[in-house]
Amino acid sequence: MLSMQNPPTSASTHDRIPADRKRKHPRHSSTSAAAADSIANAHKQQTISELFSNSQQKPLDTRVLSPSSKRLKLDSPAPIASPPSIPASAPLPPDKMYSFPTNNTVDLTKSPGNSPRKTAVRTNKPNFNPHLGARKLVVKNFRPQAKTDPAIYLNQVWEKLDKALAVVFKSEKLDFSLEELYRGVENLCRQGHAQEVCTRLEKISEKYVAEGLRGPLLEKLGNKSVDLLRATLTAWTTWNEQLKYVYWIFCYMDRSYLLQRSKSLEDIAISMFRSIVFEDPQLNPRIVDGACDLISADRSGENLDRQLFSETVKMFHKMQVYTTSFEPRMLELSQSFVAEWAVRESADQALPEYVESSVRLIRSEMERVEIFSLDSTTRRDLLALLEDHLIEKRKDRLVNQDDVADLLDENKAQSLEQLYTLLERRRLGSSLRPSFEKWIDDTGTGIVFDDKEQDDMVVKLLCLKRQLDTIWKVSFHRDEHLGHALRECFEAFMNKTKKTTATWNTDNSKPGEMIAKYVDMLLRGGAKAIPAQLSSIASKSVTVAEDDNEEIIFDEDTEINSQLDQVLDLFRFVHGKAVFEAFYKRDLARRLLMGRSASADAERSMLAKLKTECGSTFTANLEQMFKDVELAREEMASYKSRMAERSEKQSVDLSVNILSAAAWPTFPDIKVIIPSDIKNAIDKFEVHYESKHKGRxxxxxxxLAHCQIKAKFPKGNKELVVSSFQAIVLLLFNDLGADEKLSYQHLKEATGLPPAELSRTLQSLACAKLRPITKHPKGRDINPTDQFSLNANFSDPKYRIKINTVQLKETKEENKETHERVAEDRNFETQAAIVRIMKSRKTITHAELVAETIKVTKNRGTLDMAGIKRNIDRLIEKDYMERGDTGAYNYVA
Structure with missing residues (x-):
């Protein structure tokens, strides 16, 4: 017997089939029972199993017929019935030794699955001819034969599919089995009908989309674009809902046939709706305009149908028409809208309102892009469009000098910040520089040359500087170009010179003088002398300091140092520092000699700042002044110690400051008759000093002297702090009665003061707020005919009273003298600079010499071109240099 699962690869010697026995066998895998019985009766032979029943049986070969993995798995045949046994003692005749069945050929082309399992039974065959050879073993295909016609089966299955699609496209209730339809499509695809199924599905779907979806939309062309868009979105939603069932039914075709061709049912369905409905010449422009109309309604202030617009954007993305149809049309309409809006708003609104409206428009457009997840290309192009029309093409309007000046005048930091931020979107923030520079120059020049408000110059400049610094930090985001413009403009207007009465017709810069006087006011008065507007601004600047991560603690010393730092910011812009030096030295001398400094630490701090800013050469004389004061204190301590050793008592408590003339400013010698007690004290000190320091x-x-005197008034005793001239005048009233008077002429002869100095002294004593003497007749001016008496009604709540000293205030004559001396020193410094240049260059042209001179004398103060030319001529006259034949200057050794 042969097994179908494990057929033998070759026939055994004992199982050969004679060649004359070869015949065709039926397709069944085994011989029927009736045929086996007829053959057994005809031949009366025994099987090989019976012949060799006494021998040991070998198992059949179970090797696989073919290594192909695609062969159908067949069931194993039923076990073979055991043949009847033959007695071992019965001998067999020779012709009965070998016998083979005549119908043992097996048809391998028939699957055992198509017929019931049967057992092949070997039968005894007569007339065995061993010399005829083996029969031929024929192996046929395993391919199963179809039971029905494939075309008929295709039509049967499609008929069911067609009915199912009709129900789906009508959105009716499903009355069929999706699994049955899925199996039908799978069988068709396995039988090679996938292409036909796909073609039929496309045709019926196209027909439905054209008639069932596009048809109703064409009937609504007369409606608004938004309504047509809404209907299209409804059709799109319906189509997607119906496609779910189509995907379920034709899933096998989608995953096998279409996937191999890089297609899918979803792509085919989307492409079908896009080509039939969306790309229809009548529907396409209306659908796109409907989406754009939603945006236009939102821009005009109407309520935007957010859900409709969001679903529309999703539909455009799904159909892949966003960048080809919607985006270009939307940008085109946006450009027209923004261009008209920019022209209208820039003409009708002021600059701050236009900037605010533009910022608001850009913000709303970008918010719409973010909310509805529009493409990055849309954001980029829309933003470029907005910036082009609102900023680039309106640049002249945004940087208009008059409008920017109005914002700066009103200190609108927020509006300026919006303006700068708007311009900076196109890197145009620095385009504000011309307007910014012009406003700074005009404002600063007006402050510097305002003759009526000279005393408030520094306060105004400090307020201006702090305002502009805040605008630069907060509004202009520390723009480098605008920061340079701020510094350059301050440097320009603060060094402008004009020969006016304020500078006594000299080329000196007024800011240098006023800065020195402002520093003197701070160092004399302390924190109480800081102007109110600067203090309030300082408190408001805490926020800015916090932004800069600076920790500021406001106490008296800190605030004075803060004010001095701000003054130094102005001082850095001044080129002619010689003017500042002259006035600062004079004021420092007054503070040191009269003890009017509010804080010694503040004085030292200011000196250190000046040394850092201008160098040790600039502060050498100032440092010597401090040293002289310290040496004077040691000298007075030594003098008083010697007087104590001698047991000598002084009638007055004398304190003397000995100064080196080279370091200190020059003061005028005013003749005055010193009272005898004071004169004796002075003479004793001179003897002591000359004995200690020979040749001085x-x-x-x-x-410059000041005194403290005790006065007895009818209403109480007082201690008066007065100047030496005031003390000399008051001492003349010691021996007078209450009704006695002294004439102006008598006071002049008794004090020996010049008329101008005497008039100022009497005015401070008799015409000020505190009046220890009375003027007759009353008035504010001192006349030679006036008479003076002791004020018997003088009183004050304080015991120690300071009488205003006129000499603490600079007089016009002193101011004029200082300016003239500075101007004269500048000429000497210019000549010295020219000589040094000529000595190093030997020969130089006029233009080069002027340029070098300006460069060298810039820090101390530069003369104008005419002044430099005059000093060159003076040096030629003094034979320091000469004119050459070529027009150049030659140095004369």
Whole structure:
């Protein structure tokens, strides 16, 4: 017997089939029972199993017929019935030794699955001819034969599919089995009908989309574009809902046939709706305009149908028409809208309102892009479009000098910040520089040359500087170009010179003088002397300091140092520092000699700042002044110690400051008759000093002296702090009665003061707020005919009273003298610079010499071109240099 699962690869010697026995066998895998019985009766032979029943049986070969993995798996045949046994003692005749069945050929082309399992039974065959050879073993295909016609089966299945699609496209209730339809499509695809199924599905779907979806939309062409868009979106939603069932039914075709061709049912369905409905010449422009109309309604202030617009954007993305149809049309309409809006708003609104409206428009457009997840290309192109029309093409309007000046005048930091931020979108923030520079120059020049408000110049400049610094930091985001413009403009207008009465017709810069006087006011008065507007601004600047991560603690010393730092910011812009030096030295001398400094630490701090800013050469004389004061204190301590050793008592408590003339400013010598007690004390000190320091001569400056005297008034005793001149005048009233008077002429002869100095002294004593003497007749001016008496009604709540000292205030004559001396020193410094240049260059042209001179003398103060030319001529006259034949200057050794 042969097994179908494990057929033998070759026939055994004992199982050969004679060649004359070869015949065709039926397709069944085994011989029927009736045929086996007829053959057994005809031949009366025994099988090989019976012949060799006494021998040991070998198992059949179970090797696989073919290594192909695609062969159908067949069931194993039923076990073979055991043949009847033959007695071992019965001998067999020779012709009965070998016998083979006549119908043992097996048809391998028939699957055992198509017929019931049967057992092949070997039968005994007569007339065995061993010499005829084996029969031929024929192996046929395993391919199953179709039971029905494939075309008929295709039509049967499609008929069911067609009915199912009709129900789906009508959105009716499903009355069929999706699994049955899925199996039908799978069988068709396995039988090679996938292409036909796909073609039929496309045709019926196209027909439905054209008639069932596009048809109703064409009937609504007369409606608004938004309504047509809404209907299209409804059709799109319906189509997607119906496609779910189509995907379920034709899933096998989608995953096998279409996938191999890089297609899918979803792509085919989307492409079908896009080509038939969306790309229809009548529907396409209306659908796109409907989406754009939603945006236009939102821009005009109407309520935007957010859900409709969001679903529309999703539909455009799904159909892949966003960038080809919607985006270009939307940008085209946006460009027209923005262009008209920019022209209208820029003409009708002021600059701050236009900037605010533009910022608001850009913000709303970008918010719409973010909310509805529009493409990045849309955001980019729309933003470029907005910036082009609102900023680039309106640049002249945005940087208009008059409008920017109005914002700066009103200190609208927020509006300026919006303006700068708007311009900076196109890197145009620095285009504000011309307007910014012009406003700074005009405002600063007006402050510097305002003759009526000279005393408030520094306060106004500090307020201006702080305002502009805040605008630069907060509004202009520390723009580098605008920061340079701010510094350059301050440097320009603060060094402008004009020969006016304020500078006594000299080329000196007024800011240098006023800065020195402002520093003197701070160092004399302390924190109380800081102007109110600067203090309030300082408190408001805490926020800015916090933004810069600076920790500021406001106490008295800190605030004074803060004010000094701000003054130094102005001082850095001044080129002619010689003017500042002259006035600062004079004021420092007054503070040191009269003890009017509010804080010694503040004085030292200011000196250190000046040294850092201008160098040690600039502050050498100032440092010497401080040293002289310290040495004077040691000298007075030594003098008083010696007087104590001698047990000598002084009638007055004398304190003397000995100064080196080279370091200190020059003060005028004013003749005055010193009272005898004071004169004796002065003479004793001179003897002591000359005995200690040989060859030195003391030159007394009584105009700088001050005194403390005790006065007895009818209403109480007081201690008066007065100047030396005031003390000399008051001492003349000691021996007078209550009704006695002294004439102006008598006071002049008794004090020996010049008329101008005497008039200022009497005015401070008799015409000020505190009046220890009375003027007759009353008035504010001192006349030679006036008479003076002791004020018997003088009183004050304080015991120690400070009488205003006129000499603490600079007079016009002193101011004029200082300016003229500075101008004269500048000429000497210019000549010295020219000589040094000529000595190093030997020969130089006029233009080069002027340029070098300006460069060298810039820090101390530069003369104008005419002044430099005059000093060159003076040096030629003094034979320091000469004119050459070529027009150049030659140095004369």
């Amino acid at each position: 001569k003391l030159d007394w400056k009584h105009a």
